[in-house]
Amino acid sequence: MxxxxxxxxxxxxxxxxxxxxxxxxxxxxxxxxxxLDGFLSLPVIAGFVSALGFAGAITMGVTGTGAGVATGAGxxxxxxxxxLTGKFTRALMRDGVAxxxxxxxxxxxxxxVVTAIPGDGYGEVLLYLAGQPVKYAAKASGxxxxxxxxxxxxVLSPTSVVVRPVER
Numbered sequence: 001m002x003x004x005x006x007x008x009x010x011x012x013x014x015x016x017x018x019x020x021x022x023x024x025x026x027x028x029x030x031x032x033x034x035x036l037d038g039f040l041s042l043p044v045i046a047g048f049v050s051a052l053g054f055a056g057a058i059t060m061g062v063t064g065t066g067a068g069v070a071t072g073a074g075x076x077x078x079x080x081x082x083x084l085t086g087k088f089t090r091a092l093m094r095d096g097v098a099x100x101x102x103x104x105x106x107x108x109x110x111x112x113v114v115t116a117i118p119g120d121g122y123g124e125v126l127l128y129l130a131g132q133p134v135k136y137a138a139k140a141s142g143x144x145x146x147x148x149x150x151x152x153x154x155v156l157s158p159t160s161v162v163v164r165p166v167e168r
Contacts, residue, residue: 106129
């Protein structure tokens, strides 16, 4: 039973090492066709070894059978845990990140004038990009007073836009 408990603890230690040294141990199994996208990865192996050890120890302790039966039960439990771990890690790796917002995303959004826009120059507007308030230099075809609601017609540069007043 001590061997099985040792395997279970070794699997947990390997899993903790995978979590603590994230990225450092990723390429260890690449030569074997593994890696995070492959069938063999360190979390999958850690889950298999840990489940094999603990399931074998529980089987020996509860049923009083020999090492052969305990090993068989451990291998079955380890295979199930390894398969679930593989599916879980692939699902986490597949979870894509939303693209970063760009200035072009502002076209068609509304905002408010912070600094009045003269007819022949720039003022400032407060717009929301990805839910965050951002102040932009703004140009309009005519004067727009402070506090007026505006629509963004186009983006001139990363820091300036062309706006028009909202007509109600």
